Amino acid sequence: MSVTLPPGIQPIGEQPERKRPASGGRxxxxxxxxxxxxxxxxxxxxxxxxxxxxxxxxIAIGIATMIAVVGISASTQAKLAHQLDALGTNLLVASPGxxxxxxxxxxxxxxxxxxxxxxxxVEQVGATGSTDQTARRSEKIPAEENSGIAVQAAGPQLLxxxxxxxxxxxxxxxxxxxxxxxxxxxxSARRLGVVxxxxxxxxxxxxxxVIGILAPVPLAPEIxxxxxxxxxxxxxxxxxxxxxxxxxxxxxxxxVDSVRNLIPRTLDPQAPQDVEVSDPSAALQAKAATExxxxxxxxxxxxxxxxxxxxxxxxTMIISVLERRFEIGLRRALGATRGQIRIQFVTESLLLxxxxxxxxxxxxxxxxxIYAHSSALPWVVPSWAIGGGLGATLLIGTIAGLYPxxxxxxxxxxxxxxxx
Amino acid sequence: MSTLQNQAVIExxxxxxVYPGGVTALGGVDLVVRTxxxxxxxxxxxxxxxxLLHIIGTLDRPSSGSVAIAGHDVATLSDxxxxxxxxxxxxFVFQAFHLVPGVSARDNVAEGLLYSGLSRxxxxxxxxxxxxxxxxxxxxxHRPHELSGGQKQRVAIARAVVGEPDLxxxxxxxxxxxxxxxxxxxxxxxxxxxxxxxxVVITHDGEIARQLPRQVRVRDGLVVADTRLESTAQATRRTxxxxxxxxxx
Numbered sequence: 185m186s187v188t189l190p191p192g193i194q195p196i197g198e199q200p201e202r203k204r205p206a207s208g209g210r211x212x213x214x215x216x217x218x219x220x221x222x223x224x225x226x227x228x229x230x231x232x233x234x235x236x237x238x239x240x241x242x243i244a245i246g247i248a249t250m251i252a253v254v255g256i257s258a259s260t261q262a263k264l265a266h267q268l269d270a271l272g273t274n275l276l277v278a279s280p281g282x283x284x285x286x287x288x289x290x291x292x293x294x295x296x297x298x299x300x301x302x303x304x305x306v307e308q309v310g311a312t313g314s315t316d317q318t319a320r321r322s323e324k325i326p327a328e329e330n331s332g333i334a335v336q337a338a339g340p341q342l343l344x345x346x347x348x349x350x351x352x353x354x355x356x357x358x359x360x361x362x363x364x365x366x367x368x369x370x371x372s373a374r375r376l377g378v379v380x381x382x383x384x385x386x387x388x389x390x391x392x393x394v395i396g397i398l399a400p401v402p403l404a405p406e407i408x409x410x411x412x413x414x415x416x417x418x419x420x421x422x423x424x425x426x427x428x429x430x431x432x433x434x435x436x437x438x439x440v441d442s443v444r445n446l447i448p449r450t451l452d453p454q455a456p457q458d459v460e461v462s463d464p465s466a467a468l469q470a471k472a473a474t475e476x477x478x479x480x481x482x483x484x485x486x487x488x489x490x491x492x493x494x495x496x497x498x499x500t501m502i503i504s505v506l507e508r509r510f511e512i513g514l515r516r517a518l519g520a521t522r523g524q525i526r527i528q529f530v531t532e533s534l535l536l537x538x539x540x541x542x543x544x545x546x547x548x549x550x551x552x553x554i555y556a557h558s559s560a561l562p563w564v565v566p567s568w569a570i571g572g573g574l575g576a577t578l579l580i581g582t583i584a585g586l587y588p589x590x591x592x593x594x595x596x597x598x599x600x601x602x603x604x
Numbered sequence: 605m606s607t608l609q610n611q612a613v614i615e616x617x618x619x620x621x622v623y624p625g626g627v628t629a630l631g632g633v634d635l636v637v638r639t640x641x642x643x644x645x646x647x648x649x650x651x652x653x654x655x656l657l658h659i660i661g662t663l664d665r666p667s668s669g670s671v672a673i674a675g676h677d678v679a680t681l682s683d684x685x686x687x688x689x690x691x692x693x694x695x696f697v698f699q700a701f702h703l704v705p706g707v708s709a710r711d712n713v714a715e716g717l718l719y720s721g722l723s724r725x726x727x728x729x730x731x732x733x734x735x736x737x738x739x740x741x742x743x744x745x746h747r748p749h750e751l752s753g754g755q756k757q758r759v760a761i762a763r764a765v766v767g768e769p770d771l772x773x774x775x776x777x778x779x780x781x782x783x784x785x786x787x788x789x790x791x792x793x794x795x796x797x798x799x800x801x802x803x804v805v806i807t808h809d810g811e812i813a814r815q816l817p818r819q820v821r822v823r824d825g826l827v828v829a830d831t832r833l834e835s836t837a838q839a840t841r842r843t844x845x846x847x848x849x850x851x852x853x
Binding site: 510 | 684723724
């Protein structure tokens with residue numbers, strides 16, 4: 185050992201801020217900078233990586249579950265909202281209700297579509313009219329087996345109003361509407377076993393040629409289950425009386441409410457209460473709300489996992505304090521105040537649970553991503569869920585760390601000297 | 605070190621310590637240690653020297669009597685202020701070293717300044733200087749498990765002196781070391797003492813105590829002898845006994 189340096193412990197020149205307090209001034213403990221708090225708080229974690237991984241994993245599972253539950257429902261909702269946007273919420277359907285007095289089903293006037301189209305704000309109108317005929321694969325099949333398919337007369341504008349697409353073949357035009365031609369909804373086509381246009385089916389008392397099959401129509405499930413024939417063809421061969429049973433109309437978004445009020449009076453000025461007006465998008469919105477609702481049970485499971493994770497962190501912290509009594513004594517001897525010991529252990533606990541929280545958010549977002557990808561949903565993880573998840577871990581970290589930290593701070597500073 | 609020579613760093617007056625349960629560890633100790641002194645507090649196990657160390661180090665408070673460390677009356681200070689006092693004025697060396705495992709020698713020494721309010725860069729620079737001072741300038745990045753026992757204790761001494769404390773308290777600094785390492789550690793303490801540091805060494809080892817310029821013997825909670833060497837030259841070790849009961853060794 186060489187002593188080559190001048191007297192005085194060591195000339196440490198570059199410490200102008202270090203001045204001895206005048207004797208008589210009360211000694212004041214220095215503050216720890218945030219960086220130092222972080223350094224001290226993470227020191228215990230760096231030397232015990234396995235324990236850190238295991239105890240933060242509990243928190244991670246809880247947060248991941250909650251993020252995934254919220255994320256998957258948000259993704260589902262986003263898809264339905266997107267779908268609603270595409271279909272529009274400005275479609276209304278008018279149909280005859282039951283007469284208030286006689287109880288009989290009333291009829292809409294034959295020129296109902298024309299009347300509705302003259303209401304302010306109405307942009308497109310289409311109509312269907314029920315016939316009491318059945319559609320069958322062939323005449324060999326008894327008339328009672330109608331497969332739940334409604335045979336309806338369809339106005340030419342129906343396709344446009346519903347924003348429906350043809351799956352294959354063509355829609356009725358002015359020519360085919362006067363001939364025994366039929367367009368099938370996709371459900372009807374499946375039930376009848378029709379795979380391509382060109383086949384013949386039996387309606388009423390004669391065969392009709394399938395000229396087209398519709399793609400699914402989410403706003404009008406009843407159309408998916410129909411066989412649609414032209415207005416005049418229905419009157420010619422199917423005994424259709426020419427009175428529509430559903431009038432579909434689209435108006436501008438701002439006039440939906442006023443149109444809704446005007447339709448009954450326009451169609452039946454004498455008994456407007458006998459006309460029913462419904463909003464098919466309302467059903468879809470309700471569907472979005474239910475399918476998008478959180479699975480509360482899973483959310484509860486996530487919360488329990490989080491609680492157990494928090495208990496795990498508290499446990500780890502208590503053990504950590506017991507194991508590090510000498511370190512605590514040493515720090516007290518080096519000049520740490522009780523508050524500084526407390527904040528060291530609270531920081532350690534916060535880091536432990538925060539690490540679990542960040543891992544959990546990443547895992548939950550990844551799980552949502554995988555689910556969304558496999559179900560063709562948009563990948564949505566709401567920021568409030570991420571913020572809430574991280575906030576919850578910080579809360580848990582503080583609560584889990586507080587008791588061990590208070591215990592650590594209460595330990596006697598003579599501990600380090602007891603050790604051997 | 606303090607600008608005033610012969611200023612008292614430790615002033616104990618009629619200090620007693622009674623632990624809950626009625627054990628009297630100290631029965632009225634008067635002790636004054638002045639700036640620049642190198643003092644050994646010697647006594648067998650159970651003599652009260654550990655309690656004395658706790659009280660001098662402001663880790664514990666006396667049951668009665670007054671304690672002033674570096675001019676501060678301990679009784680008037682809060683726990684927070686005592687922490688500040690330790691951070692600024694007292695350095696500790698422990699028998700079991702208490703280095704942080706897995707952390708380099710330099711960072712271990714820098715930890716000694718953590719509660720001093722200095723910036724991290726300054727702490728690290730000071731740590732390097734202190735390690736060079738104890739002869740470990742080539743071991744800056746070694747971690748405790750890569751150092752011998754003697755080297756560990758020198759790192760611990762560097763940590764204790766890095767803040768230039770007014771008082772260095774060493775509790776059985778050679779207790780966990782073989783005799784060669786122990787001698788090297790004592791040599792280092794002697795060097796620091798010659799440079800003007802005020803050092804109190806607590807030991808039960810009479811051999812070590814005999815080498816120190818001043819020896820305070822403690823038995824049954826009382827100071828039984830306070831002996832000074834006229835000169836630190838160990839060849840001519842003439843002693844002046846000032847104690848009442850004579851030299852028990």
